[in-house]
Amino acid sequence: MLETSLRTLLGPTGWLSEPEDVEPFLVDWSGHCCVRPIGVARPASTADVAATVKLCARADVVIIPQGGRTGLVAGNFPHDRNSIILSLSRMNKVEPITPGDFCVSVGAGVVLGQLHAALNDTDLILPLHLGSEGSAQIGGLIATNAGGNMAFRYGMMQDMVLGLEVVLPDGEIWNGMRRLIKDNCGFQLRRLFCGSEGRLGIITGAVLKLQPAPRSHATALMALPDLQAAVVFGETLRRTFGEAVIGLEFINDTALAIALQQIGELKFPFDVPAPAYLLAEIASTIPGIDLVAEMENALAAGLQRGQLTNAVIAQNNTQRAALWKLRDELPEGQRREGPQCHHDVSVPVSQIAEFVNVCSADAEALVPGIRVCAFGHMGDGNIHYNFSTPAGGNFDDKEEELSAAVYARVDEFGGSVAAEHGLGRLKTGLADTYRSASERDLMRRLRVAFNPTDILNPGVIVD
Ligand SMILES: Cc1cc2nc3c(=O)[nH]c(=O)nc-3n(C[C@H](O)[C@H](O)[C@H](O)COP(=O)(O)OP(=O)(O)OC[C@H]3O[C@@H](n4cnc5c(N)ncnc54)[C@H](O)[C@@H]3O)c2cc1C
Numbered sequence: 391m392l393e394t395s396l397r398t399l400l401g402p403t404g405w406l407s408e409p410e411d412v413e414p415f416l417v418d419w420s421g422h423c424c425v426r427p428i429g430v431a432r433p434a435s436t437a438d439v440a441a442t443v444k445l446c447a448r449a450d451v452v453i454i455p456q457g458g459r460t461g462l463v464a465g466n467f468p469h470d471r472n473s474i475i476l477s478l479s480r481m482n483k484v485e486p487i488t489p490g491d492f493c494v495s496v497g498a499g500v501v502l503g504q505l506h507a508a509l510n511d512t513d514l515i516l517p518l519h520l521g522s523e524g525s526a527q528i529g530g531l532i533a534t535n536a537g538g539n540m541a542f543r544y545g546m547m548q549d550m551v552l553g554l555e556v557v558l559p560d561g562e563i564w565n566g567m568r569r570l571i572k573d574n575c576g577f578q579l580r581r582l583f584c585g586s587e588g589r590l591g592i593i594t595g596a597v598l599k600l601q602p603a604p605r606s607h608a609t610a611l612m613a614l615p616d617l618q619a620a621v622v623f624g625e626t627l628r629r630t631f632g633e634a635v636i637g638l639e640f641i642n643d644t645a646l647a648i649a650l651q652q653i654g655e656l657k658f659p660f661d662v663p664a665p666a667y668l669l670a671e672i673a674s675t676i677p678g679i680d681l682v683a684e685m686e687n688a689l690a691a692g693l694q695r696g697q698l699t700n701a702v703i704a705q706n707n708t709q710r711a712a713l714w715k716l717r718d719e720l721p722e723g724q725r726r727e728g729p730q731c732h733h734d735v736s737v738p739v740s741q742i743a744e745f746v747n748v749c750s751a752d753a754e755a756l757v758p759g760i761r762v763c764a765f766g767h768m769g770d771g772n773i774h775y776n777f778s779t780p781a782g783g784n785f786d787d788k789e790e791e792l793s794a795a796v797y798a799r800v801d802e803f804g805g806s807v808a809a810e811h812g813l814g815r816l817k818t819g820l821a822d823t824y825r826s827a828s829e830r831d832l833m834r835r836l837r838v839a840f841n842p843t844d845i846l847n848p849g850v851i852v853d
Contacts, residue, residue, distance in 0.1 A: 392428065392445060392446065392449040392451055393405075393407060393428065393429065395445050396429070396431055396442060396445060396474075399438065399441055399442065399445070400431060400432065400433055400434075400438060400442070403432065403480075404431065404432045404433055404434060404438065404480070405429060405430075405431055405432070406429055406430040406432065407428065407429035407430075409426075411430070412426065412427070412429060412430050412475075415430045415456065415459070415467075415475050415477060416467060417459070418459040418460065418461065418464075418466055418467065419459060419460045419461075419462070419522065419525070420462060420725075425467075425468050425469055425470060425471055425473075426471065427454070427468045427471065427473045427474050427475050428451065428471070428472070428473065428474050429474055429475075430456075430474065430475045430476075430477055431474055431475070431476045431477070432477045432479060432480050433476070433478075433480065433481070434480040434481065435481070436481075436555060436557065436563055436594040436595065437563075439476070439478075439481075439557045439592055439594050440557045440561045440562070440563050441561070442474075442476060443476075443557055443558075443559065443560070443561040443592065443845075444560075444561035446474060446845065447559065447560060447561060447843065447845055450472075450843075450845075451472055451473060451474060451845075452468065452470055452472060452473035452474075452844075452845055452846075452847075452848060453473065453474055453476050453592070453845055453846055453847070454466065454467060454468045454473055454474070454475050454476065454588065454847055455476050455478065455529070455533065455588035455592045455593075455846070455847065456475045456476060456477045456478070456530075457477075457478060457479075457498070457499070457526065457527035457528075457529050457530025457531075457533070458479075458501060458522070458525035458526045458527045458530055459525070460522035460525050460526045460530070461530060461534055461811065461812070461814060462732075462734070462811045462814075463808075463811050463812050463813060463814025463815070463816040463817050464814045464815045464816045465534075465587045465588065465812060465813070465814030465815060465847065465850045466530070466588075466814075469815060469848075469849060470848070476592060477499075478497070478498040478499035478527060478529045478592075478593075478594070479499045479527070480499060481497035481498050481499040481500075481529075481594060481595070482497050482499040482500045482501070482504065482527075483496070483497045483500070484496050484497075484500055484504070484505060484508045487508075487509070487512055487514065487600070488569070489512065489513075489514065491569045492514065492599060492600045492601070492602075493552055493569050493597050493598060493599055493600055494508075494509070494514075494516075494597070494598055494600060495553075495567060495595065495596070495597050495598075496528050496595065496596055496598060497528075497594070497595055498527060498528055498529025498532075498592075498593045498594050498595055498596065499527050499528075499529060500527060500528045501523075501524065501525060501526065501527055501528075502516075502518065502520075502522075502523040502524075502526050502527070502528065502531060503523045503524045503525075505528065505598075506523065509600070509603075512600075512603075513602065513603050514600040514601065514602060514603060515600060515601055515602075515603045515604075516550065516598055516600055516601075517540050517543070517544040517550075517601050517636070518531070518536065518538050518540065518544070518547065518550065519538050519539050519540060520536060520537075520538035520539065521718040521719070521721055521722070528593075528596055528598070529592075529593040529594070529596075531547050532547050532548075532551055532554070532583065532584055532593050532596060533583070533584075533585070533586060533587050533588050533593060534547075534585065534587060534810075534811065534812045535547045535548050535584045535585030535810075535812070536810060537767070537770070537772060537809070537810035538810075539637050539639060539717075539767065540636050540637060541767065541769070541770050541772075541810070542638065542767065542769025542770040543633065543635065543636045543637075543769065544601065544636075546584075546810070547584055548581055548584035548585065549599075550598050550599045551580055551581075551584060551596055551597070551598060551599070552568060552569055552570060552571065552580075552597040552598065552599050553566050553567040553568040553569060553570075553580065553596065553597030554566045554567065554579075554580045554583055554593060554595070554596050554597075555567050555593070555594045555595035555596070556583055556590075556591035556592065556593055556594065557591060557592040557594055558590075558591045558840065559590075559591065559840065559841040559842075559843065559845050559846045563594075564579070564591070566579060566580055567595060567596075567597050568597065569597050571599070582836070585812065586851070587812050587813065587814065587847065587850045587851055588846055588847040588850065589837055589840075589841060589846055589847050589850050589851050589852075590836065590837070590840040590841055590846070591840060591841075591846070592846070602675045603675070604636070604673035604674055604675050605674065605675055605676070605677055606673065606674055606679060606680075606681050607671060607672070607673045607681065607704075607710060608671070608672050608673075608681035608682045608684065608685035608703060608704075609637070609669070609670070609671040609703065609704040609709075609710045609713050609714070610669070610670050610671075610685055610689060610701055610702065610703045610704070610713075611659060611667060611668075611669050611701065611702050611713050611716070612667060612668045612669075612670070612689065612692070612698045612700070612701040613660055613663075613664030613666075613667055613698065613699045613700035613701065614664060614665070614666045614667065614668060614697065614698055614699060615664070615665060615666070615696075615699055616665050616666055616743065617640065617642060617665070617666045617742065617743035617746055617747070617764075618743035618744075619666065619697050619698075620640045620666045620667070620668045620742075620743070620768065621640075621739065621740060621742050621743050621768070622697065623668060623692055623697050623698065624638050624640070624668060624670075624739075624768040624769070625739075625740075626688070626692070626697075627670050627672075627688060628769070630688055631672045631684070631688075634672040634673060634674050634681070635670065635671070635672050635769070636671055636672065636673045637669065637670060637671035637714075637769075638668070638669070638670050638671075638767070638768040638769040639668070639669040639670075639717050639765065639766065639767060639768060640666065640667065640668055640669075640742070640764075640765060640766060640768045641666070641667040641668075641669070641716070641717065641720065641764075641765040642665070642666055642667075642746070642762065642763065642764040642765060643663055643664065643665050643666065643667075644761050644762055644763050644764075644778075645720050645723075645724065645763035645764060645765045645776075646658075646663070646667060646716065646720070646765075647663060648723050648724055648727045648761070648763060648778060649716070649719050649720050649722070649723025649724070650723070651723070651727075652722075652723040652724075652726040652727055653719050653722065653723050653726070655715075656712075656715060656716055656719060656723075657712050657716075658716075659702045659713070660700050660702070664699055664700065668768065669713060669714070669716070669717050670685075671710075672684070672685060682703055682705075685703055686703060689701040689703070717765070720763070720765050720774075721774070724763050724776060724778060727778050728778065728779060729778070729779050729784065729785065730763075730776055730777060730778050730779075731776065731777040731785060731789045731792055731793060732774065732775075732776040732777075733773075733774070733775045733776065733793060733796050733797070733800075733807075734772070734774055734808060734809050734810060734811040735772075735773055735775055735796065735797075735800045735805055735806060735807055735808075735809055736770065736771045736772045736773065736800075736805050736806045736809035736810075737771050737773065737800065737803040737804070737805035738771055738803070738804065738805070739768065739769070739770065739771040741771075741803055742766075742768065742771060742773060744803075745773065745775075745799060745800075745803050745805070746762070746764045746773065746775065748799055749762075749775060749795070749796050749799050750762045750764075752795040752796075752799065753777060753792055753795065753796075756788050756791055756792055756795065757777075757780065757785055757786055757788055757792065758780070759780030759781065759783060760777050760778075760779070760780055760785070760792075761777065761778040761779070761780065761781070762775075762776075762777060763776040763777070763778055764776070771805070771809075772809040772810055773809075775796060777792060797820060797823075797824070801824055807820055807821065807824055808820075808821060812851075813850065813851050814850055815849045815850055818849065818850060818851060818852065818853055819853075821851075822853075830852065833851060833852045834852045837851070837852050
């Protein structure tokens with residue numbers, strides 16, 4: 391019996407099958423409940439992951455790798471009773487940092503916030519910040535190729551992974567835990583697992599590239615007459631400050647108004663609301679540069695030209711955190727507001743405002759009074775283009791039509807229907823609508839080559 395074998399292998403803390411023990415693993419951040427699996431395996435070592443996979447393969451039982459359950463596309467829980475969840479949460483060790491190599495080795499279950507804390511006194515950072523960093527794990531972040539706020543500057547997760555350790559669907563272990571930037575020994579296997587969403591293997595460990603921690607920051611929130619002004623001023627800031635720009639986020643009025651209403655501790659720094667906002671952060675490792683003064687000059691020029699209507703610069707770390715909190719709490723604010731219909735898409739940066747405007751007109755025609763919450767990463771064109779219901783109303787059962795209209799526009803603008811959250815089970819069918827037959831077939835062939843029996847996370851990326 392599989393259950394008995396797993397309990398013997400993993401012990402009472404490593405194998406959970408009682409309903410009250412399994413329940414916490416069945417709900418993700420969005421509140422999705424799932425089919426109850428046979429149980430939850432929580433191995434504490436790579437060898438135990440490999441042994442668990444071999445037992446499941448022999449019993450023909452599906453494995454769903456699970457990290458911090460913050461994924462937003464339903465890839466992190468089972469859809470079939472004949473399955474187990476394999477949680478990496480006990481593999482949460484951060485190895486001692488090797489400063490000369492600018493890298494750190496971690497277990498897949500390390501939570502991103504835990505890694506940030508471990509790096510606190512090292513003058514090094516992992517430049518990945520996102521709203522879910524208190525729960526999202528390194529394995530999940532790699533498996534979804536997470537982006538976050540600084541992706542345009544430092545890259546996505548795939549750009550931070552130097553080495554990987556992966557348990558393959560037959561239980562074999564691939565140890566690719568190298569600490570090298572240059573490693574052209576054939577196909578870039580580590581890259582293949584970035585964004586593979588638990589389909590090609592189970593990530594158990596990683597070597598991550600670190601960056602020198604900036605010594606100084608200047609963080610500003612700007613109010614602008616419209617979103618196009620935010621696009622233009624974002625470009626100005628990038629041309630002015632170059633690689634010193636490490637954060638550039640835009641927010642529309644509705645998204646911020648909802649967050650302010652729902653989350654009491656948020657502090658709005660202006661007297662009156664504006665149609666659009668831009669949050670920018672510049673940073674430098676070079677001592678002696680007065681970044682706040684540089685930012686003041688740039689903002690003063692923007693105000694004088696009428697590109698900005700108002701602006702504030704954080705004067706200390708508390709104020710800086712408060713400005714970022716306004717951005718980070720937008721998804722939570724919208725979630726608390728009630729039913730929503732969300733889209734993680736990207737378009738070329740220069741077309742962000744045009745895209746938001748045409749989509750908003752489409753949506754208003756379908757559901758009069760619908761509230762558009764648009765925010766995201768101005769540096770890379772990633773828009774979280776979400777709807778909340780009309781005040782006191784509903785979507786009139788038009789969610790599918792609304793999403794279809796958004797995705798059709800994404801295609802028209804040459805964008806991506808899945809920018810940073812991946813496909814999961816929610817968007818695999820959608821991706822098939824827009825990707826070419828050859829692209830889909832290449833992905834299917836990869837899946838078959840790595841995971842021929844379809845034991846790992848079926849239904850995700852390619853069905
Ligand atoms: C408030 C909020 C803000 C967010 N902001 C961002 C953002 O700015 N940028 C961004 O990119 N994402 C963002 N996300 C999405 C989410 O945080 C990321 O997708 C994250 O990478 C998921 O990590 P996780 O550990 O929670 O993985 P889970 O949700 O548990 O799993 C996600 C997928 O990865 C697979 N997986 C998990 N661990 C492993 C492993 N060890 N090996 C193989 N496969 C595995 C799962 O099977 C699943 O398919 C946000 C989410 C929330 C809730």
